[in-house]
Amino acid sequence: MSQSIDVVVPDMGSFAEVGVVEVLVKPGDRVELDTPLVTLETEKATMDVPSTTAGIVEAVHVVAGGKISAGGRVVTLRVDAAAVVEPVAAAAPVAAVAAAEVVSVGVTVPDMGSFAEVGVVELLVAVGDSVEIDTPLVTLETEKATMDVPSTVAGVVEQVHVSKGGKVSAGGLVATIRSTVVPAAAPVAAASVAVAAPVAAAVAAPVKAAAHAAPAALPPISESGFSKAHAGPSVRKLARELGVDLGRVKGSGPRSRITHDDVKAWVKQALAGGGGGGGAALPSVPQVDFAAFGAVELKPLNRIQKISGPRLHASWVNLPHVTQFDEADVTELEATRNRLKDAAAAKGVKLTPLAFIIRACVHALQQYPQFNASLDASGENIVLKKYMHIGFAADTPNGLLVPVIRDADKKDIYQIATELAELSAKARDGKLSGAQMQGGCFTVSSLGGIGGTAFTPIINAPEAAILGVSRTQTKPVWKDGTFVPRQMLPLSLSYDHRIIDGAAGARFSTALAQALANPSMLTEAIP
Ligand code: CAO
Numbered sequence: 001m002s003q004s005i006d007v008v009v010p011d012m013g014s015f016a017e018v019g020v021v022e023v024l025v026k027p028g029d030r031v032e033l034d035t036p037l038v039t040l041e042t043e044k045a046t047m048d049v050p051s052t053t054a055g056i057v058e059a060v061h062v063v064a065g066g067k068i069s070a071g072g073r074v075v076t077l078r079v080d081a082a083a084v085v086e087p088v089a090a091a092a093p094v095a096a097v098a099a100a101e102v103v104s105v106g107v108t109v110p111d112m113g114s115f116a117e118v119g120v121v122e123l124l125v126a127v128g129d130s131v132e133i134d135t136p137l138v139t140l141e142t143e144k145a146t147m148d149v150p151s152t153v154a155g156v157v158e159q160v161h162v163s164k165g166g167k168v169s170a171g172g173l174v175a176t177i178r179s180t181v182v183p184a185a186a187p188v189a190a191a192s193v194a195v196a197a198p199v200a201a202a203v204a205a206p207v208k209a210a211a212h213a214a215p216a217a218l219p220p221i222s223e224s225g226f227s228k229a230h231a232g233p234s235v236r237k238l239a240r241e242l243g244v245d246l247g248r249v250k251g252s253g254p255r256s257r258i259t260h261d262d263v264k265a266w267v268k269q270a271l272a273g274g275g276g277g278g279g280a281a282l283p284s285v286p287q288v289d290f291a292a293f294g295a296v297e298l299k300p301l302n303r304i305q306k307i308s309g310p311r312l313h314a315s316w317v318n319l320p321h322v323t324q325f326d327e328a329d330v331t332e333l334e335a336t337r338n339r340l341k342d343a344a345a346a347k348g349v350k351l352t353p354l355a356f357i358i359r360a361c362v363h364a365l366q367q368y369p370q371f372n373a374s375l376d377a378s379g380e381n382i383v384l385k386k387y388m389h390i391g392f393a394a395d396t397p398n399g400l401l402v403p404v405i406r407d408a409d410k411k412d413i414y415q416i417a418t419e420l421a422e423l424s425a426k427a428r429d430g431k432l433s434g435a436q437m438q439g440g441c442f443t444v445s446s447l448g449g450i451g452g453t454a455f456t457p458i459i460n461a462p463e464a465a466i467l468g469v470s471r472t473q474t475k476p477v478w479k480d481g482t483f484v485p486r487q488m489l490p491l492s493l494s495y496d497h498r499i500i501d502g503a504a505g506a507r508f509s510t511a512l513a514q515a516l517a518n519p520s521m522l523t524e525a526i527p
Contacts, residue, residue, distance in 0.1 A: 002078050007037060007052055009072045017067045018042045022259050024234060025075065029057045036234035037075050038062055041254070048234045055079035065254070102180050105153045107137060109172045117167045121300050124148070125175065129157045132227040134236050137175050138162055139300055148223075152233075155179030221245040222310040231258035239263050282317065304399035315461035320497040323456040323468075326509040327488045328360075328516035330472060334487050336519040344414060353489070354446050355417035357469055358390055359522040360515035362409045365442060368508045370500055372441045374462040382499055391440035391460060392420065394427040401427040402460060404440040412526045448472060448489070457494045464499045467512070468492035489516060 009018075022039040025031060036048035037057075055077035062068055062075075109118075122139040125131060136148035137157075155177040162168055162175075221240075225247020231239070235258055239246045242263065249266045251258035290296045301309065330353070337351055344351040365372045365388060374383045388409040391402040403423035405416060426432045443460040446469040457468035470490035476483040493509045500508075515521050 002080050004058055005053060005055070005077050005079055007049065007074045007077065009040070009049065009068050009070050009074060017069050019254065020062045020064055020066045020068055021253050021257055022232070022235075023060060023062060023064050024048070024260065025057045025060065027057050027059060031055060031057060031077065036232075039232040039234065040068065041257070048232050049074050051075075051077065053077065053079050102178065104158055105155070105177050105179050107149065107152055107174045107177060109140070109149060109168045109170050109174055117169050120162045120164055120166045120168055122302065123160060123162070123164050124303055125157050125160065127157050127160060131155060131157060131177060133233065135227045136223055140168065141298065141300065149174050151175070151177055153177050153179040219245060219248070220310055220313070222247050223306060229258055230256055235260055235263060242267055302398055304396075304401065308400050311461070312458050315459050319459050319461055321456070321459060321494050322497045322500075322502065322505060324493045324495070324502075324505040324509050325454050326491045326493070326513050328491060328513035329477070329486050330489045330516050331487045333516055333519045333522070334472070336523060340523070344417070347414075349414050349417050350421055351413065351417050352420070353448060353472070354392065354420055354444065354469075355413045356519070356522050357446065357467070357489075357516065358392070358405065358408055358416050358420075358444055359413050360512050361390060361442060361444060361467060362388060363515040363521060364508050364511040366409065367511050368504060370504060371465045371495070371508055373464050373499055375496075375499060379498075385441050387439075387441070389439045389441050391437075391443040391463075392423075393443060393445035393457075394424050396428045396430070398430060401432060401437065402440065402443055403427050403432055403436050404438065406439070410526060413523060415526075442466070444469065452490075454490050454492050457492060459494050459496055461496075465493060465495035465508075468494065 018040045019042075020038055021041045024036050024038060031037070031051045032054045033052065034050045036050050039048050041047075056079075057075050058078045059076040061073040068074070118140045120138055121141045124136045124138060131137070131151045132154045133152065134150040136150050137160075138149050140147050140149060156179075157175055158178045159176040161173040168174070221243065222245055226236075226239070226245060229236075229246035229249065230251055231246055231249075236246065238244075238260055239249070244263050244267060246258060246263075249258050249262050250256070252262050253259045333353075333356055337353065337356065341351040369384055370382065372385050372388060374385075375381070376383050387407060389404050389406045390408040391404045394401050394403055403426070405411070405419050405423070408416060411419070423432065423436065426436070440460060440463060442463055443457075443466045445457045445466060447455065448469050448471050450471070452470040453473075454470055455468050457466045459466045468491070470492065472487050472489045474485050475488045477486040477488070479486075491509055491512060493505060493512070495505050495508075
């Protein structure tokens, strides 16, 4: 025997009416318990209304673009009587879905199939951190795969219940999030609740994606873009399953909201090499079972690598790089630096070559403003910057960071050297703020303290150029009819060929070399 059950819109707190942004099912569809039926949107949150039972959709009572109030019917389901354990209670979890109040939500470890326990390899958040829906909280590792457990709600981390190196089991509490935003499909009957089911739903996808690997032709998911994308939980789940980076998908829904169809269309276009995926048509690297050739160890990328990797990749595939090599005669500069460095050290300033190099970059950027520029979003205009914030690559135990020296053109070598030391120390200690890494116009990557003769630095897009510096070497240089020993600094200037042509590249590196050969240009006081 079967019977019909209505799934209704829950009490939505202060919202009398909410918009229906997407209808996810149609009559005849088979749904399971928790299958999202429609996506609703208030000014504060988007939420999916999940099915309260398994069954067949008999009728859909809402349309995309329409409005609906609490108690309004969403769909009617035809269900087996045996499957309806408590028909009246069926509306309860739904009713709780949209309760917009401050709640503490526990995020738990999902069912992990055959694994009773898994290791915690990385904590990605700390108490006090703000998180969005889908912000990864911890990275877990089984023998077969690594997976992030994402937050199911937006809010602030109240407590982290696991520690790096520890073990967790399915159902174990990962973190408690203090949320003012409605948790999707999360029962909020009590002030503090664990939401195993939605987490399981959210996590099942990344596990699958990790185990089977996202389609090789799709670009990797950038977590920061993914978490900021304007999309509901079920769209996020679909995107995870398909390995789609939501940050790259253009939304066709209200206020550019990303719909299921947008995700599917993006995948089709990407796989067809249509360009929608930006680099999606790149040939893939062969998958190799390394363990077949000997012992291996799986080490997940750390957080900085996960962020910087996709950015470097995006720059490499999107910007036509040209690298101009040159050498600067820094014999006089080194003599000057050696003369000044002890007095500077007495004042607590370490006068390394990099401070002079940044000053020389200021001179060259002033002469060639197209190097202090970016293409705008349309790709049709060059944005010339009237400020000069210079970034420098810092090698830290956790990976590459690029702190930025603001208004480098208004600072002398002592101020630049002081900031270099302060920002490098902060970078190494993991204490750089986001603002200290933003707004850069041009980057210097100095490997001079380590070694090498030249390299091809990747532009810190959307900047137009980056200067790579290698180790100074004493070389025989032909001068006035004889070879003389000179200290030569190797320069590797990569630039975006869409903005800068080859002649300008050579002129810029020549100007740079001239400034470095004339220390009086670099040691002048800045008014
Ligand atoms: N030639 C020869 N020696 C050099 C040099 C050069 N071009 N540049 C620096 N040195 C020397 C310095 O004088 C210093 O020597 P002393 O200790 O004897 O005085 C030593 O190398 C180390 O310098 P430093 O590293 O303390 O200071 P710095 O200002 O040169 O660099 C920083 C600071 C943060 C840029 C550097 O520590 C760093 O992290 N470099 C790596 C950047 C990087 O990873 N780039 C690659 C990015 S792309 O993956």
